[in-house]
Amino acid sequence: MKRQTLVPKKKRGPPATGQGTQIQVRLQPDDLTAVDDWIAKQDTAQTRPEAIRTLMRQALRSKTKG
Numbered sequence: 001m002k003r004q005t006l007v008p009k010k011k012r013g014p015p016a017t018g019q020g021t022q023i024q025v026r027l028q029p030d031d032l033t034a035v036d037d038w039i040a041k042q043d044t045a046q047t048r049p050e051a052i053r054t055l056m057r058q059a060l061r062s063k064t065k066g
Contacts, residue, residue, distance in 0.1 A: 025052070
């Protein structure tokens with residue numbers, strides 16, 4: 001009897017962390033340019049998702065309760 005070799009299928013993308021809820025956001029070109037410009041002005045390099053999370057946290061912290 002012939003021996004079969006199983007080759008695992010490769011998964012695309014980075015491994016899942018299992019933390020948080022994934023959401024997808026579609027940005028218009030002018031908004032994306034604004035995010036990229038903000039990233040360029042920062043002292044440390046950030047990815048777009050990191051920058052969007054940082055901007056969101058800053059906006060939520062600065063919001064005054066009324």
